[in-house]
Amino acid sequence: MSEEAIVDLAALGPDFARDPHPTYADLRRRGPVHRVLLPEGFTAWLVVGYEEARASLSDPRLSNDWRNSPGAADTDDDPWSSPHMLISDPPRHTRLRKLVVKEFTPRRVQALGPRVQEVTNELIEAMLARPDGRADLVQDFAFPLPAAIICELLGVPFSDRDKFHRWTTQVTKQWNGAEAEAALAELDGYLTALLEDKRANPSDDLLSGLVRQREEDEDSLSDTEMVGLAVLLLVAGHETTTGLLSNGMLALLRHPDQLSALRADFSLLDGTVEEMLRHSGPTGTSLHRFTTEPVQIGGTTIPGGGELVLIGNTPANRDPSRFPDPDHFDIRRGAANHLAFGHGVHACFGAPLARLEARTAVRSLLERCPDLALDADPSSLTWYPSAMMRGLPHLPVRVRSADHTGS
Numbered sequence: 221m222s223e224e225a226i227v228d229l230a231a232l233g234p235d236f237a238r239d240p241h242p243t244y245a246d247l248r249r250r251g252p253v254h255r256v257l258l259p260e261g262f263t264a265w266l267v268v269g270y271e272e273a274r275a276s277l278s279d280p281r282l283s284n285d286w287r288n289s290p291g292a293a294d295t296d297d298d299p300w301s302s303p304h305m306l307i308s309d310p311p312r313h314t315r316l317r318k319l320v321v322k323e324f325t326p327r328r329v330q331a332l333g334p335r336v337q338e339v340t341n342e343l344i345e346a347m348l349a350r351p352d353g354r355a356d357l358v359q360d361f362a363f364p365l366p367a368a369i370i371c372e373l374l375g376v377p378f379s380d381r382d383k384f385h386r387w388t389t390q391v392t393k394q395w396n397g398a399e400a401e402a403a404l405a406e407l408d409g410y411l412t413a414l415l416e417d418k419r420a421n422p423s424d425d426l427l428s429g430l431v432r433q434r435e436e437d438e439d440s441l442s443d444t445e446m447v448g449l450a451v452l453l454l455v456a457g458h459e460t461t462t463g464l465l466s467n468g469m470l471a472l473l474r475h476p477d478q479l480s481a482l483r484a485d486f487s488l489l490d491g492t493v494e495e496m497l498r499h500s501g502p503t504g505t506s507l508h509r510f511t512t513e514p515v516q517i518g519g520t521t522i523p524g525g526g527e528l529v530l531i532g533n534t535p536a537n538r539d540p541s542r543f544p545d546p547d548h549f550d551i552r553r554g555a556a557n558h559l560a561f562g563h564g565v566h567a568c569f570g571a572p573l574a575r576l577e578a579r580t581a582v583r584s585l586l587e588r589c590p591d592l593a594l595d596a597d598p599s600s601l602t603w604y605p606s607a608m609m610r611g612l613p614h615l616p617v618r619v620r621s622a623d624h625t626g627s
């Protein structure tokens with residue numbers, strides 16, 4: 221085992237949350253894996269090199285199952301009371317993922333295209349209608365867009381968004397023990413009641429489809445698995461996309477040359493979204509992995525027996541051995557093999573929906589708001605104090621220039 225001291229990322233405070241890249245660059249220079257204390261308050265092995273991260277994401281000795289965490293004698297130690305695919309290993313993972321992929325078809329995603337455009341337009345018009353021409357790009361746009369779409373996809377009432385947003389924010393970005401576990405329990409209770417309702421009043425949304433599947437196929441999801449899946453989709457389906465839209469637009473607005481190039485040629489749009497994911501993606505690290513046997517990564521042997529390992533999507537995506545001049549935001553670089561959506565059996569299956577939303581949102585914002593600009597000094601922005609999820613609670617922008625204000 222490496223004798224390296226624990227690197228205290230928590231002690232770096234808001235500076236690390238705002239800009240973790242110099243710290244990660246320093247760690248990467250020293251080696252691809254380190255023991256760190258995270259701002260979230262726990263210690264883990266963090267993989268920071270691209271090749272090592274990619275290999276670790278498909279290493280079966282790194283388990284997603286909480287029952288492989290130290291001292292977990294049974295599933296009661298699992299803070300997620302309802303199992304779901306992201307905290308499962310094959311074969312349970314394979315079975316759970318297959319059942320959902322049956323419902324989450326490319327056709328279902330494609331069919332959401334017009335609705336994504338419609339919600340995008342409504343949100344942009346509402347921002348433009350403000351007399352002072354100012355808006356908060358997170359609260360007024362980057363949160364409500366994916367929230368509305370995931371609600372529509374799953375069949376969750378959009379009117380409940382404030383309630384579930386509070387719970388999902390707590391679970392993903394402010395994990396602090398008891399309060400976050402209570403939030404997760406509330407989310408569980410809310411979705412259990414909603415699924416009951418789907419059983420009685422099915423429609424053509426995804427949760428109704430899963431309820432129907434269950435009635436037709438006895439190998440389909442159990443009650444607790446269905447709740448676990450609904451929680452996962454609701455959390456994974458909007459918090460991440462909110463982060464992509466706001467972090468990505470911040471990067472674009474901070475690079476006027478790239479912004480003008482995109483405005484002049486929208487064939488650069490797909491590449492822009494991939495570069496946003498690579499340069500400023502919302503997933504700082506993977507979810508927890510636990511060693512089931514000793515694993516050698518780079519020159520370091522991580523012991524077996526449930527050592528906690530996190531795989532750093534953010535540091536891997538800035539590894540100069542994979543992405544030359546990695547801190548440079550370059551929409552033409554061809555960043556498609558970034559790790560923002562993970563890799564291996566747990567690779568994000570919501571990626572086509574996230575890309576659809578991001579492409580629609582970015583293009584429409586630039587087309588409808590020719591004067592779109594930041595309305596704050598980037599160094600004054602507050603970031604969530606999390607290494608696992610990178611995101612901003614607020615992003616002040618001007619959607620119209622001062623000249624046009626009030627016109």
Ligand code: HEM
Pocket residue numbers: 305306307317452453456457458460461464501502503505506507508533559560561562563565566567568569570571573574
């Ligand atoms: C920009 C948006 C998104 C990003 C950056 C993102 C990122 C990720 C990453 C990195 C993972 C793997 C985590 C790990 O290996 O520990 C993942 C898994 C997952 N994502 Fe996403 N995601 C996004 C949007 C979505 C959306 C819109 C949905 C659903 C509609 C979704 C559903 C899922 C699910 C269900 C998994 C678990 C897959 C499995 O365990 O097999 N994600 N996502």
